[in-house]
Amino acid sequence: MFASRVLYIAVVLVFAAPALSAAQRTDAADRHREYEAVSRFLNAANEYVVIHRIVEPLAPGLLCLPEETYAAVNALAAIPLDARPAPREGDIFLPDVADLFRRRIAGMFRGNEDNPAYPEMNEQELIVPPVVVNEPLPWGAGNVMLAWLTATLPALPEDLEYRFVGRDLVLLDLRANIVVDILRGALPLY
Numbered sequence: 001m002f003a004s005r006v007l008y009i010a011v012v013l014v015f016a017a018p019a020l021s022a023a024q025r026t027d028a029a030d031r032h033r034e035y036e037a038v039s040r041f042l043n044a045a046n047e048y049v050v051i052h053r054i055v056e057p058l059a060p061g062l063l064c065l066p067e068e069t070y071a072a073v074n075a076l077a078a079i080p081l082d083a084r085p086a087p088r089e090g091d092i093f094l095p096d097v098a099d100l101f102r103r104r105i106a107g108m109f110r111g112n113e114d115n116p117a118y119p120e121m122n123e124q125e126l127i128v129p130p131v132v133v134n135e136p137l138p139w140g141a142g143n144v145m146l147a148w149l150t151a152t153l154p155a156l157p158e159d160l161e162y163r164f165v166g167r168d169l170v171l172l173d174l175r176a177n178i179v180v181d182i183l184r185g186a187l188p189l190y
Contacts, residue, residue, distance in 0.1 A: 037096040044092040049157045089133045092181040104152045128166040
């Protein structure tokens with residue numbers, strides 16, 4: 001009897017091992033894709049900050065940077081701010097990043113309907129003035145900051161902030177008071 005159970009368990013393990021191994025590979029591949037998407041998002045956000053914050057040359061020896069980096073930063077500082085590339089919609093919320101953020105946000109909403117912080121958004125609150133990249137937020141728009149929800153998203157560089165305008169997730173430059181990028185339809189409709 002004992003031998004037949006051991007044999008049964010061994011057979012089950014032989015057939016289950018490849019399935020478990022495939023599930024683990026799929027899980028690892030998903031985590032890797034998420035990591036890559038978050039890395040691209042953070043690199044794009046950091047690039048925006050560097051391009052729009054460097055306004056004066058760095059003094060030599062101020063930081064431990066290679067000389068080429070000093071030269072690149074000082075060359076950027078010589079370009080007037082208004083001559084630098086303006087942000088465009090989709091520059092930071094790239095398609096894979098947008099998909100990942102929508103999945104994370106939807107995941108936070110599932111099962112949180114009883115959460116007191118869960119927004120009771122009616123149709124009137126979803127009607128907002130148009131938001132455009134590289135322009136200030138319209139007056140009265142973007143006052144919604146759901147900290148419990150944006151906690152699932154990557155931390156942003158200083159002076160950038162997530163805001164919700166209707167169903168859209170807006171990336172706002174607080175210092176310049178302009179919209180850097182928009183993730184349309186970020187909040188799911190339930």
